[in-house]
Amino acid sequence: MPDYYLDKQPGQTEQSWSEAESSLQQLLEGNGRFRQGKPRFRRDIVAAQAAAPEQHPMAAVFTCVDSRVTAESVFDCNFGQLAVVRTAGHVPDRAALGSLDFIVAELKVPLIVVLGHERCGAISAALNAVSEDTHDPRTNYLVEQLWQPASQALEETDPKKAASHAMRLQVLRTITDLKRRPAYADILVVGAGYDLDTGTVTLIDKL
Numbered sequence: 001m002p003d004y005y006l007d008k009q010p011g012q013t014e015q016s017w018s019e020a021e022s023s024l025q026q027l028l029e030g031n032g033r034f035r036q037g038k039p040r041f042r043r044d045i046v047a048a049q050a051a052a053p054e055q056h057p058m059a060a061v062f063t064c065v066d067s068r069v070t071a072e073s074v075f076d077c078n079f080g081q082l083a084v085v086r087t088a089g090h091v092p093d094r095a096a097l098g099s100l101d102f103i104v105a106e107l108k109v110p111l112i113v114v115l116g117h118e119r120c121g122a123i124s125a126a127l128n129a130v131s132e133d134t135h136d137p138r139t140n141y142l143v144e145q146l147w148q149p150a151s152q153a154l155e156e157t158d159p160k161k162a163a164s165h166a167m168r169l170q171v172l173r174t175i176t177d178l179k180r181r182p183a184y185a186d187i188l189v190v191g192a193g194y195d196l197d198t199g200t201v202t203l204i205d206k207l
């Protein structure tokens with residue numbers, strides 16, 4: 001196993017736990033291949049057709065809409081291996097939660113990865129709004145949803161580190177919320193951050 005330690009969820013069965021660990025290991029190994037420029041999957045039309053009859057994704061990824069964060073590439077996964085939900089700043093709104101509920105119930109994934117990233121525009125907008133106390137109607141909903149981690153980050157760190165701190169807070173807050181959902185009692189939910197410059201995914205379990 002890679003060098004990380006995770007606790008089994010209180011309600012998680014041994015089978016789900018072992019599937020979740022295996023999925024997480026595959027995702028982290030895929031990220032290793034991606035970083036080394038040695039992807040296993042081409043995701044071309046041949047792969048699309050091979051995966052077309054049915055799907056059994058090994059994990060759900062809940063991440064940002066940022067055009068630089070492409071989960072299938074970052075984790076070097078093929079068609080049918082990942083179910084991806086995206087909202088700006090990975091804000092878990094009702095549609096996102098409904099989508100994750102569907103993935104858990106119908107596609108039976110054992111693992112959800114909440115993937116934040118550096119230099120997130122949604123988080124920057126929230127940090128600006130908090131520090132200048134402004135409300136831009138174009139980003140109002142997101143800013144409202146990200147106000148708490150943004151203001152906490154500005155209180156706890158200097159402005160240079162606030163974006164990274166707010167991203168970690170948002171990831172941790174999201175995984176805490178997801179873990180509380182009764183339907184996810186048998187699911188492993190982990191947080192992670194994506195480094196745009198190195199392509200590295202690092203698990204986040206604390207600030």
Ligand SMILES: [Zn+2]
Binds near residue numbers: 065
């Ligand atoms: Zn983002």
